[in-house]
Amino acid sequence: MSHLILIPARLRATRLPGKPLADLCGRPMIVQVADRARASGLGRVVVATDAAGIAQAVRAHGHEAVMTRTDHESGSDRIYEALTALDVEGDVEIVINVQGDLPTIEPETIAAVLKPLEDPEVDIATLCVEITREEEKTDPNVVKVVGSPLAESRLRALYFTRATAPSGEGPLYHHIGLYAYRRAALERFVKLKPSALEKRERLEQLRALEAGMRIDVEIVNSVPLGVDTPEDLERAREILSNQDRA
Structure with a gap:
């Protein structure tokens, strides 16, 4: 493709x-x-x-x-x-x-987002990682994926939320905001109006789910650092400097 x-x-x-x-x-x-x-x-x-x-x-x-x-x-x-x-x-x-x-995302992580699209029924693919830090499970800034397991490293997304979900025993997954769209899916998505749950959760991907589009999620091993603050920027500099020295 x-x-x-x-x-x-x-x-x-x-x-x-x-x-x-x-x-x-x-x-x-x-x-x-x-x-x-x-x-x-x-x-x-x-x-x-x-x-x-x-x-x-x-x-x-x-x-x-x-x-x-x-x-x-x-x-x-x-x-x-x-x-x-x-x-x-x-x-x-x-x-x-x-x-x-x-800026610290691994090229292999970017490539991983294509794997769910091997299934022709999938409209949009994205990524997640299992949450290991307890404080992230209740952090509303950490978006969680609620999904049905399809394979050891694959979920079918049912919902995305800032809340702690799902309840009960089992892993929680941190969504990584990197997407792969089939061309027709992207065209359809941008023509949809913002949905009720999208506006409530402030999560754009819910618009696709509410419209009946299928999103599958590849589970990867690490969350890339998102730079939003001066502190994040310093951390990114440290990570990249260490990589350059390695």
């Missing part, structure tokens, strides 16, 4: 202003993410942005960027505009959405 990796990026972060351009070991954070996306070997990598400064930085480091509108509500809306601009003929079959604030 033909794959396109799209990395949405904008400059509106309030907790860490200018986040995509923050320096990480001599490279902007958005470039670090693009480097790792390219290393996954899945195909063409493009940063979709509404900021000229981001596009300039990405291109200066040998990556591709496409300009998009400034009024998008979400990253999925932005990548759909980018897809239609970059692939007018409709050749791309799978679109992979990699968040631009995951």
Whole structure:
């Protein structure tokens, strides 16, 4: 199948202003993410942005960027505009959405998101990891996947929530916000109106489930660091510095 990796990026972060351009070991954070996306070997990598400064930085480091509108509500809306601009003929079959604030994500983790799409019944694929820290089980900032096991490393998503769920004995899973969409599924998704549960939980993926779309989840071994605060940024610098020395 033909794959396109799209990395949405904008400059509106309030907790860490200018986040995509923050320096990480001599490279902007958005470039670090693009480097790792390219290393996954899945195909063409493009940063979709509404900021000229981001596009300039990405291109200066040998990556591709496409300009998009400034009024998008979400990253999925932005990548759909980018897809239609970059692939007018409709050749791309799978679109992979990699968040631009995951500078330590492993290329193998990005590649893992394609595995659920081996089943033709799956519309959207995403990732999760088993929660091992007790405090994360009750943390509303840690989004949980509630799903039916399909295999040792695969769930069929039934729900996503900020609450502690499901109850009872057994593992809980931390959702990783990286998605692979079949082209038709992405087109359908962005044309749906925000759903009731999506607005209540503030989780966009619930829109797809409420519309009857199938999301399967690959279980991976580690959660990539999401950079949202200055403290996260320092931690990412430490992680990347250690990797460079290894």
